[in-house]
Amino acid sequence: MSHTLGIRQAQKQKTRQAFLDAALALLEEQSLSSLGLREVTRAVGVAPTAFYRHFRSTADLGVALVDEALGSLHPMVRTTVSTAGDSEERITRAIELIAHHVDAHPAHVRFIARERHGGVQPVREAIQSQLARFAEEVKAELAKDPQAEGWSDDDVLMLAHLYVDQMLITASLFLETLEGSTDERERVAQLAIRQMRLISIGRRHWLD
Amino acid sequence: MSHTLGIRQAQKQKTRQAFLDAALALLEEQSLSSLGLREVTRAVGVAPTAFYRHFRSTADLGVALVDEALGSLHPMVRTTVSTAGDSEERITRAIELIAHHVDAHPAHVRFIARERHGGVQPVREAIQSQLARFAEEVKAELAKDPQAEGWSDDDVLMLAHLYVDQMLITASLFLETLEGSTDERERVAQLAIRQMRLISIGRRHWLD
């Protein structure tokens, strides 16, 4: 049985979520390092001082956004890598999943792409460490595959990083087509599929 | 014979360069979207109003920085791709060139990585369009190679994008090791080499 939160706690969580949502929306057209505390509270509709009941600073809020954004990605990564089928089917399915995720959470994807190399150190570090976790997860999935036989641990991890980076590149390409035509999106999908195919071929012949 | 600039023009260029240098230094710990005009003029040692003699806005200065940063990259890209030798030698040489470039121009590399997906639209667009030019250049170099026989134009361009993205990923990994140990840098180099190797293998078997 799950414990029901008190009214006070529930309201606090609701406000906190409103801060995260408002910040994410504001970050579509700027970077975290220029996001103002008052800007966020204004968007939420509370007094500036209310901010401090939830976060120490905008950098702190940024780290919370990393958890939210990349938390929602974990299931996707897992599904993407472990989907059944032959290589070609898996690639198509993976690109579809990425496209779908970008459709469903464009602001999260934009935030991660933007702040991965952004100007706020704690946020950058939170993203790097989460991406390293992704790579480890992907590595674990890849290691299960019969294709991984004879591969060194290091080489599997190398491939996992390649996949994770490729996933982010593809996601950020899809992001740019969000307001574009279906044609544009299809071209991005075809590009991504062929890049994944080339990597798969390299993988298949790695031990030749 | 080159025309010698008048004293006035020469001084103006010198000040302009001082703006670019100061901004680049300030951007090591923040994003362009939070860079202040007064911050830059203070670093240069001129009155705030002097800024307007050179740039309309910090976004405008950012676009000028893109030209400077990616201008210095063109020679490197060309050399990287067209270096002679067998595949393995070329890969090693390419990674060395990237490492060397990051050593020589760390602030430029950081700026491009940061603002490629950053919050300032005109700068983002300037970077995207320069990177597209890089991909076209790489495509042209790749097309000269006998290995490209039987490849469609689209597939060569696909591979070129893969190389360009891989180059940026590697550069930004090297950037993170700038204050690290030689060991760390060697590990990054080895990772990058093996990723390039896998892509090369995929390339070799693309038409199988």
Add this chain to the structure above:
DNA sequence: TGTACATCAGTGAACGCGCGTTCACTGATGTAC
């Protein structure tokens, strides 16, 4: 070469404005009995 005027990079004062942070507060919710 010298003079008289034009150009224009950089100045400095002034402006209104929004910023982050502090503080003592209020009133609804939670808790002990």
Add this chain to the structure above:
DNA sequence: TGTACATCAGTGAACGCGCGTTCACTGATGTAC
């Protein structure tokens, strides 16, 4: 169930400060004759 006190999310006034932009200016450099 009711009462008395504690907690604490959100308030609102106040602060000092740096911001971007305007404007008329200065004085060195450039140019026409």
